[in-house]
Amino acid sequence: MAExxxxxxxxxxxxxxxxxxxxxxxxxxxxxxxxxxxxxxxINTEKALKEDRSDANLLSLVLDEHLKxxxxxxxxxxxxxxxxxxxxxxxxxxxxxxxxxxxxxNSDIDSVIIxxxxxxxxxxxxERPEVLGKNFAYRDWYKDISKEWKPNISDVYLxxxxxxxxxxSIGVPIFSKTGEAIGILQNTNRTVxxxxxxxxxxxxxANIITVTDRKGQIIYSSEHVNKKEIKTYPFHPGVKxxxxxxxxxxxxxxxxxxxxxxxxxxxxxANIGWTVFVERDKRSIFLSESxxxxxxxxxxFLLFLAIILFLAYSRKQMTAQQLQEQLRAEKELQTSxxxxxxxxxxxxxxxxxxxxxxxxxxFIISDLNEAGQKITRVYTNFIGRSVCDVFPGVKQLGxxxxxxxxxxxxxxxxxxxxQYADDRLTFWVENHVYKLPSGEIVAVFDDITERKRTxxxxxxxxxxxxxxxxxxxxxxxxxxxxxxxxxxxxxxEELAGWKxxxxxxxxxxxxxxxxxxxxxxxxxxQTTGGEQWEVIEIPILNRxxxxxxxxxxxxxxxxxxxxxxxxxxxxxxxxxxRKKTEEEIKKLNTELEQxxxxxxxxxxxxxxxxxxxxxxxxxxxxxxxxxxxxxxxxLLEEYGDRLDDTGKGYLGRVRKATQKMGFxxxxxxxxxxxxxxxxxxxxxxxxSMVRGIAETCRKNSPEKIVDxxxxxxIMVQGDPSLLKMVMEELLDNAWKFTDNIVHPRIEFGAVxxxxxxxxxxxxxxxxxxxxxADKLFGAFQRLxxxxxxxxxxxxxxxxxxxxxxxxxxxxxxxxxxxGAVFYFTLP
Amino acid sequence: MDEKIxxxxxxxxxxxxLTIRAFRKNNIGNKVVVAKDGVEALDYLFGTGVHAGxxxxxxxxxxxxxxxxxxxxxxxxxxxxxxxxxxxxxxxxxxTSSAEEKDKTNGYKLGCNSYVRKPVSFDQFAEAIKHxxxxxxxxxxxxxxxxxx
Numbered sequence: 001m002a003e004x005x006x007x008x009x010x011x012x013x014x015x016x017x018x019x020x021x022x023x024x025x026x027x028x029x030x031x032x033x034x035x036x037x038x039x040x041x042x043i044n045t046e047k048a049l050k051e052d053r054s055d056a057n058l059l060s061l062v063l064d065e066h067l068k069x070x071x072x073x074x075x076x077x078x079x080x081x082x083x084x085x086x087x088x089x090x091x092x093x094x095x096x097x098x099x100x101x102x103x104x105x106n107s108d109i110d111s112v113i114i115x116x117x118x119x120x121x122x123x124x125x126x127e128r129p130e131v132l133g134k135n136f137a138y139r140d141w142y143k144d145i146s147k148e149w150k151p152n153i154s155d156v157y158l159x160x161x162x163x164x165x166x167x168x169s170i171g172v173p174i175f176s177k178t179g180e181a182i183g184i185l186q187n188t189n190r191t192v193x194x195x196x197x198x199x200x201x202x203x204x205x206a207n208i209i210t211v212t213d214r215k216g217q218i219i220y221s222s223e224h225v226n227k228k229e230i231k232t233y234p235f236h237p238g239v240k241x242x243x244x245x246x247x248x249x250x251x252x253x254x255x256x257x258x259x260x261x262x263x264x265x266x267x268x269x270a271n272i273g274w275t276v277f278v279e280r281d282k283r284s285i286f287l288s289e290s291x292x293x294x295x296x297x298x299x300x301f302l303l304f305l306a307i308i309l310f311l312a313y314s315r316k317q318m319t320a321q322q323l324q325e326q327l328r329a330e331k332e333l334q335t336s337x338x339x340x341x342x343x344x345x346x347x348x349x350x351x352x353x354x355x356x357x358x359x360x361x362x363f364i365i366s367d368l369n370e371a372g373q374k375i376t377r378v379y380t381n382f383i384g385r386s387v388c389d390v391f392p393g394v395k396q397l398g399x400x401x402x403x404x405x406x407x408x409x410x411x412x413x414x415x416x417x418x419q420y421a422d423d424r425l426t427f428w429v430e431n432h433v434y435k436l437p438s439g440e441i442v443a444v445f446d447d448i449t450e451r452k453r454t455x456x457x458x459x460x461x462x463x464x465x466x467x468x469x470x471x472x473x474x475x476x477x478x479x480x481x482x483x484x485x486x487x488x489x490x491x492x493e494e495l496a497g498w499k500x501x502x503x504x505x506x507x508x509x510x511x512x513x514x515x516x517x518x519x520x521x522x523x524x525x526q527t528t529g530g531e532q533w534e535v536i537e538i539p540i541l542n543r544x545x546x547x548x549x550x551x552x553x554x555x556x557x558x559x560x561x562x563x564x565x566x567x568x569x570x571x572x573x574x575x576x577x578r579k580k581t582e583e584e585i586k587k588l589n590t591e592l593e594q595x596x597x598x599x600x601x602x603x604x605x606x607x608x609x610x611x612x613x614x615x616x617x618x619x620x621x622x623x624x625x626x627x628x629x630x631x632x633x634x635l636l637e638e639y640g641d642r643l644d645d646t647g648k649g650y651l652g653r654v655r656k657a658t659q660k661m662g663f664x665x666x667x668x669x670x671x672x673x674x675x676x677x678x679x680x681x682x683x684x685x686x687x688s689m690v691r692g693i694a695e696t697c698r699k700n701s702p703e704k705i706v707d708x709x710x711x712x713x714i715m716v717q718g719d720p721s722l723l724k725m726v727m728e729e730l731l732d733n734a735w736k737f738t739d740n741i742v743h744p745r746i747e748f749g750a751v752x753x754x755x756x757x758x759x760x761x762x763x764x765x766x767x768x769x770x771x772x773a774d775k776l777f778g779a780f781q782r783l784x785x786x787x788x789x790x791x792x793x794x795x796x797x798x799x800x801x802x803x804x805x806x807x808x809x810x811x812x813x814x815x816x817x818x819g820a821v822f823y824f825t826l827p
Numbered sequence: 828m829d830e831k832i833x834x835x836x837x838x839x840x841x842x843x844x845l846t847i848r849a850f851r852k853n854n855i856g857n858k859v860v861v862a863k864d865g866v867e868a869l870d871y872l873f874g875t876g877v878h879a880g881x882x883x884x885x886x887x888x889x890x891x892x893x894x895x896x897x898x899x900x901x902x903x904x905x906x907x908x909x910x911x912x913x914x915x916x917x918x919x920x921x922x923t924s925s926a927e928e929k930d931k932t933n934g935y936k937l938g939c940n941s942y943v944r945k946p947v948s949f950d951q952f953a954e955a956i957k958h959x960x961x962x963x964x965x966x967x968x969x970x971x972x973x974x975x976x
Contacts, residue, residue: 362844614927617923619895619923623839623841623842624841624949625947626845626945626946627839629949630845630949630952631841634848655948658948662946662947664947670927
């Protein structure tokens with residue numbers, strides 16, 4: 001928008017300048033036009049004068065030729081022998097014939113005379129008897145010819161005959177054969193004839209053609225037609241001057257033309273001394289040029305008009321444009337004003353505008369935006385009031401001084417955060433004050449009470465944090481992504497033997513033992529990638545050379561963008577002592593394990609021995625028994641007849657003993673099995689198991705009728721084969737000890753007691769003596785003689801063993817003669 | 828070849844005597860070949876060692892095999908019997924004092940046809956022998972001859 005950038009646009013100058021410009025254009029155009037006209041006039045004049053000169057020359061040549069022709073014709077006649085003869089004879093009659101011939105054949109020659117040597121006329125044509133015999137020797141023409149006897153053309157003179165008009169004389173001498181002049185042939189040529197000749201040459205009619213003779217008398221003039229008197233040409237004297245200046249043109253101010261300038265061109269006819277003049281009136285030149293002048297002036301005028309029109313149109317256009325611009329600018333201004341008003345009103349910062357009064361002694365509020373109203377809690381009736389009136393605390397705040405300073409110096413100032421307080425309200429505020437070009441003072445301010453509070457809280461938090469880190473028992477360290485230590489607490493000082501001042505700003509590497517430094521730095525490097533240590537063991541080198549084992553966990557601190565790591569904080573736990581203890585424990589454990597292994601090996605060896613023992617028992621001990629029994633029987637069978645009853649009785653005892661030993665071996669094997677075998681727990685239906693055993697017992701002694709009550713659904717966890725041995729033993733016992741009872745009764749069941757299940761086998765047999773109850777479950781302990789009830793005394797020991805190995809208890813209750821109850825629990 | 832031989836592998840001479848006596852007592856008069864150890868038992872079966880040259884085609888109808896034997900024990904013998912084409916179908920009865928479950932399990936695993944525990948009481952022993960004899964010699968049909976190969 002160039003127009004906007006240059007408001008003093010050419011077209012928008014004031015009217016008078018425009019007029020001046022038009023005048024200037026007029027002057028310039030006039031000057032140009034004048035110059036053109038002048039130039040044209042000069043050239044035209046020059047041209048016309050040149051034409052005039054050439055016309056004069058031409059005319060002089062024509063005249064000269066004409067006269068020469070006449071002279072040569074007349075000379076030709078004068079040389080005619082017949083005429084010569086007639087002249088000699090003065091025979092007028094015969095001579096007349098020649099004259100008539102001359103006049104008739106040449107229209108330019110009308111009046112011819114012949115004189116004798118003395119100038120007496122003796123022959124004329126046309127005949128004019130009145131002049132015959134008259135002597136014309138007084139005539140100039142005669143004088144001139146008779147001087148040298150050469151053809152002669154005379155000056156103008158008045159004829160004395162006929163019309164007595166102006167004429168010139170052309171005369172040639174007539175010579176005899178001897179060369180003696182015997183007469184003169186003379187022609188009186190009327191200037192009218194010459195005038196007719198000149199008129200034939202179509203020359204510029206505006207010019208005046210004049211021919212003068214040697215004396216300057218007018219022979220012919222297109223202007224000065226004068227037939228009866230001889231006039232002198234008034235400008236003839238100018239010729240000499242012009243000739244001297246070698247010019248063929250000169251200028252005169254002709255009085256007959258009211259002093260107007262006249263150009264006179266001339267051509268002298270050298271041989272006869274005549275001069276041809278061509279006169280030109282200056283006015284005629286002007287007149288001839290008038291059309292051109294009119295043209296040029298018209299063009300100039302049109303040009304001028306065009307310029308004026310152009311100027312007017314352009315100005316109008318410009319004005320319109322300017323008006324439009326103005327409108328647009330106004331609109332823009334309005335938009336801008338609305339925008340700024342909106343901005344002003346919707347700014348989060350408060351803005352107040354003040355107008356200084358009394359030379360800056362006071363400031364009047366001229367505007368306060370919405371945010372400002374909200375911050376200051378002033379909503380109405382503030383415009384036009386003094387700032388000190390509306391905000392009494394402004395002077396105490398120090399802001400008033402700032403207003404004055406800014407108003408004077410015009411330099412913007414920031415007024416740092418400070419607390420405003422008056423009777424109404426108290427808040428922290430931050431001001432930026434500047435001066436508008438209008439001279440008004442603007443204060444942009446923010447309520448920073450909240451920020452201030454946050455800052456205080458932050459400072460407090462930081463303080464807590466500082467104290468926390470500083471006085472924490474755990475060593476705490478912070479390093480930046482360049483591995484430079486930026487924080488180092490007291491506990492760390494203790495740990496590393498360094499003072500914080502000694503390590504802050506230094507690389508973290510110095511804290512690690514030389515030989516593990518790279519490894520440790522590797523861990524550190526991981527943290528700058530954002531990795532956090534859950535728990536990692538990194539040793540720390542104390543300044544005294546000792547190495548402490550420390551467990552670390554770390555946290556990464558990010559910049560507000562949430563991606564860039566700015567620091568890593570790590571907290572350690574010195575586990576050097578714990579580690580030492582752990583290592584000792586580990587060592588002890590290893591030793592213990594070794595010992596256990598040794599014991600286990602020993603145990604395994606003894607178990608193996610036990611196995612081979614039990615194998616031997618089952619295999620090797622039984623074989624001899626079988627032999628004893630077998631051969632005892634063989635002895636009885638083969639040699640029974642040779643033995644007396646006592647011998648037979650002994651053999652019977654041998655056999656009984658062997659059988660008893662067989663049972664003993666079997667029971668011992670059972671006990672060994674219980675000792676040796678591993679317990680495999682699985683759910684067992686004890687009720688069903690007991691039922692099976694009872695069935696077997698019945699089959700083994702079908703003659704005995706026993707009332708067996710078996711409670712259903714008793715489920716336990718235990719080793720089936722071992723528990724079967726237990727139940728068999730208990731059932732067998734019950735069966736055995738009711739042998740002598742009339743109505744033997746056996747019961748299996750379970751009761752809940754003290755939160756556990758207690759199983760029992762009850763019989764109404766011989767009962768127990770509780771005094772020996774403690775011996776009941778010992779191996780090889782019997783409460784009854786083998787005569788009363790068969791048994792090895794190992795069975796109950798086996799039962800106790802099995803129940804004990806299951807983690808349960810077994811006990812018995814009873815009374816002699818009243819039966820017995822065997823209880824056991826299984827966890 | 829009608830004679831049905833019983834091979835008794837037993838190192839205890841008392842047991843050998845008692846076993847044979849039990850057979851006799853029960854009127855089982857079949858030839859009883861006794862091998863005193865595992866080696867001898869295998870020599871007999873495969874015609875090697877002390878039994879070199881014996882016609883190995885003459886196989887016993889039943890082998891009564893004790894487990895605890897000198898040189899090669901009973902289970903090893905059983906294993907060799909079962910591995911040999913000639914004898915792999917032979918009925919083998921383990922007759923032992925051992926009541927060890929391990930022995931029972933291994934015996935059956937190796938392919939014994941029966942496991943009989945020697946009772947201490949001779950009466951019962953004699954009874955057992957009687958039943959064994961009757962069963963294997965009379966009731967049991969041996970595998971067809973030549974079916975071994």
